[in-house]
Amino acid sequence: MKIAVISGDGIGSEIIAQGKKVLRTVAHKYNFDFEYEDVLLGGSAFDKKGTPLPEETVEICKNSEAVLLGAVGGPKWDNLPGNLRPESGLLGMRKALGVFANLRPAILFPELVGSSNLKPEVLGRGLDIMIVRELIGGAYFGEKGTVNIKGGQKAWDTIAYTSFEIDRIARKSFEIARKRNKRLTLVDKANVLESSKLWRKTVRKISDEYKDVEVSYMYVDNAAMQLIRDPKQFDVILTENMFGDILSDEASMLTGSLGMLPSASVRGDSFGLYEPVHGSAPDIAGQNKANPIGTIMSIAMMLKYSFNMTTAAEDIKNAVSQVLGGGYRTVDIAEKDTEVIGTEEMGELICKYM
Numbered sequence: 115m116k117i118a119v120i121s122g123d124g125i126g127s128e129i130i131a132q133g134k135k136v137l138r139t140v141a142h143k144y145n146f147d148f149e150y151e152d153v154l155l156g157g158s159a160f161d162k163k164g165t166p167l168p169e170e171t172v173e174i175c176k177n178s179e180a181v182l183l184g185a186v187g188g189p190k191w192d193n194l195p196g197n198l199r200p201e202s203g204l205l206g207m208r209k210a211l212g213v214f215a216n217l218r219p220a221i222l223f224p225e226l227v228g229s230s231n232l233k234p235e236v237l238g239r240g241l242d243i244m245i246v247r248e249l250i251g252g253a254y255f256g257e258k259g260t261v262n263i264k265g266g267q268k269a270w271d272t273i274a275y276t277s278f279e280i281d282r283i284a285r286k287s288f289e290i291a292r293k294r295n296k297r298l299t300l301v302d303k304a305n306v307l308e309s310s311k312l313w314r315k316t317v318r319k320i321s322d323e324y325k326d327v328e329v330s331y332m333y334v335d336n337a338a339m340q341l342i343r344d345p346k347q348f349d350v351i352l353t354e355n356m357f358g359d360i361l362s363d364e365a366s367m368l369t370g371s372l373g374m375l376p377s378a379s380v381r382g383d384s385f386g387l388y389e390p391v392h393g394s395a396p397d398i399a400g401q402n403k404a405n406p407i408g409t410i411m412s413i414a415m416m417l418k419y420s421f422n423m424t425t426a427a428e429d430i431k432n433a434v435s436q437v438l439g440g441g442y443r444t445v446d447i448a449e450k451d452t453e454v455i456g457t458e459e460m461g462e463l464i465c466k467y468m
């Protein structure tokens with residue numbers, strides 16, 4: 115099984131090192147091999163190759179069965195022109211791979227209820243929401259520009275979606291909802307945005323084919339509020355690129371830390387790009403402080419979605435749960451007065467429990 119591995123920048127190499135340990139443990143336990151190819155993306159690619167998205171990186175990723183990515187970006191590259199910034203490499207990579215559906219589960223392990231900012235009575239015995247975010251359309255990819263006008267400047271970004279783009283991700287979301295609690299909420303801003311009206315119309319039409327899934331519609335401002343007020347009302351949230359970007363970060367705080375959250379970016383086949391939701395965390399890079407669980411749970415998603423290894427994926431989730439149950443915490447999820455362990459120790463413990 116061929117996996118392209120992108121460590122990227124900041125904490126990327128630290129968390130990917132733990133991810134590789136987990137893959138080695140899985141390979142050993144189930145007696146097969148993963149073949150890795152390390153490739154460059156983002157700031158480190160710019161430093162070595164003069165571009166944040168080298169062509170050979172795209173080629174190797176396209177020829178792999180899955181891609182594992184740490185994170186890209188950092189202050190060192192913040193003043194580069196937009197097309198040379200690490201983030202543009204990441205956006206270009208997602209687009210080149212055609213991974214249109216970003217699955218972001220917001221899972222709160224019961225052991226971490228105390229690490230969330232919400233009261234335990236709002237969270238109950240944990241949370242499990244799946245946010246499906248459209249990944250290669252909308253404002254981040256639409257026509258954009260800046261021009262000088264009299265006395266100042268004018269800048270714009272365009273949100274444009276076709277019914278085809280909405281149709282394919284809506285179907286994916288209905289299929290996911292079918293395998294969960296059969297509830298889907300489309301989050302949009304259909305009271306003001308034309309693009310949102312098309313999302314609603316398209317989803318409504320497709321919902322006729324999925325009568326077993328209960329569909330609801332919610333404006334994004336209300337959804338941002340409801341996620342904090344009563345997160346348990348949600349099962350699958352389907353939304354466009356920018357709303358999904360913002361809401362999934364919000365949802366991460368329900369789960370205790372951004373460092374806990376995995377993601378899978380998929381298309382119609384078994385190929386996928388797997389990465390934690392967080393960024394390169396330059397403030398803690400190189401200090402053995404990063405939480406590797408978002409990356410390790412992304413590997414669990416890879417095993418499930420790309421390699422159909424559901425038992426191995428469950429093994430990882432159970433090991434994480436047991437390590438947390440044993441009271442082990444990285445600094446981002448540690449409650450007051452608990453002992454803190456580092457990135458490496460967390461990775462090793464998860465392998466040990468597997």
Ligand code: NAD
Binds near residue numbers: 372392446
């Ligand atoms: P960030 O997610 O990197 O960090 C936000 C906060 O969360 C920081 O305090 C950080 O220390 C903490 N944090 C993040 N991941 C953590 C982990 N695994 N363990 C413990 N704490 C963790 O977001 P930011 O600070 O806004 O961005 C930093 C850089 O990352 C920027 O250059 C940004 O463009 C980039 N970025 C990249 C991605 C990506 O590669 N997918 C996503 C978001 C941001």
